[in-house]
Amino acid sequence: MVPPLLRRLLHALGGWVLVFGLTAVVVHPEGCRVPSTAELDRTATRAVDWFGANIDDAGDFTYRYDRDRSVDEGGYSDTRHAGVMWSLWQAESAGIDGAGEIAERAFARIERLLVDTPLGPALGTGSQAPTGAIGLLVAALDERRAATGLTDHDELLRGLGQTLAAVVNRDGSVSASIDVSSGVHSGRSPFFTGEILWALSRLHLTFPDDGLAEPARRIRHYLVTDRDRVEEHWPPVSDHWGAYAFETMDRWPDPPATSAADDEWLDRQLGLFGLQVRYESQRQGGITRLTRGPIALAAGVGTLGEGLGNHLLWLDRNGQRTSDRGDLIARADCAAALLVDRQITPEQASTDAEPARTMGAWFRLGDTQMDDQQHALSAVLLLRQYRATLASSEATS
């Protein structure tokens, strides 16, 4: 017979076990770590090597590959092709060998896709040209210009800039596509607003007299005050392209001042990035497959790293959000570490039927898509860049 007092104590402890058990279902351990810079370098190099091994003579990349069946699943996305070119030029700027050469080969596809519209040059094969592809191509060619000093694409860049300026609506929203023959632009995309803002921001730095600051400022205002409410994206968009844009605009000679609306938007964005990293880091296999589902696409995790990395760069530059800095760095490290740990190594690829298709790539449920490598590469490069910036500012202080 258990004494009543002991029974009361045991009953209470049982309640503690139940409540802790409930919280353990809701909140799992977050498998985060800090990747070394050597790991980031290796990850970036292997991702670039994957692009090098998976580009054909026409300048097209392997778009989607099934590792389990060793099958090239075909398909393509011009927007993602432009995005890959950006990441490769970003890698070239960061000193990753061979990245620029691969990006130059990829330009062959761009040359086939370029089309004249009443608004200016665009990319596309059908009757509609996606504007986001133009935005990312601008970023890629602008980064090429910065990395190499080559100005042979300046005319194209300026033309693409004018096309982008033409699809910015009066309220600052951007159209997602252009009718190639009529020039009528329409539609919305969750990511094109940020992509086009970023592209125009870059072009304003490169060609400051081309009148691109005004449409860029208009987009920025729309992005932070109206976009989420008007376009009603669900789930809410964690806008890594918007983060690229904010970082770039911060480097303007006359950057926009951070408004209260900017701060509110930034609060939501940083929270979204942080939440997603924390959630993803809880996907540790085993029972977490039941409670958290399978791991996310590397493209998704990569965009988290890109968003965090860009925001860290410009916030630190201005001494803003210093109280959040520790958490932001922890999340950026975590996202990068997840990517480092999930990349296919040479040892893992050696047992595959086509190791060149798998080594350096990221797979989810047996599939990889080229933007997995794109966003993962950019994420680790941004963290590398941020750490270099930190080291440099610590050395000079």
Place this chain on the structure above:
Amino acid sequence: MTLLLLTLGLVAAANPFRVSGTRPTERPLDAALVAGIASVVAAIGLAALSGPFFDAIDITGSSARIAAGVAVVAMGVKDMFTAPPQPTPALAGRWAGLLPIAFPAIFTPAVALLVMAGAADRGVVPAVASATVAIGVALAALVLLRPAMRRIGQSLVGITAVGLGALVVLDGVYAI
């Protein structure tokens, strides 16, 4: 998490009407004093250990707030539907302040987790200060409240705890 939310959350999690159910018939003031000292000491210990504890189980401060909020909601639901605890069985005399007043009436898993999550977010001193307020309110209720008010009061505070717990969860969700 604001200090206000932390403090209100702790007051609701410590549910003064629930704690008042454990009022001993003998030496209630002595028992309240023992309970107060023990509870504040426990709060200091939990707050001080919050960092190493969350590091050991690999939980960020933001996620700790989600866990704490869930616990507050769970205890709030329990308080809505169960009767207040009884003063017995208990340790004798003033030591009833330890058992059952400090534990398990005041220090529920919700209070413990919220103190720790609050310490991880706001620092040890603010978390202990908020916990001290909650403990004080609970013990004031222990000494002053009439039995007739306990059942309905516990349920109403339970409802409040559910709402405040949800706010703590959201605070953790939207945090970096």
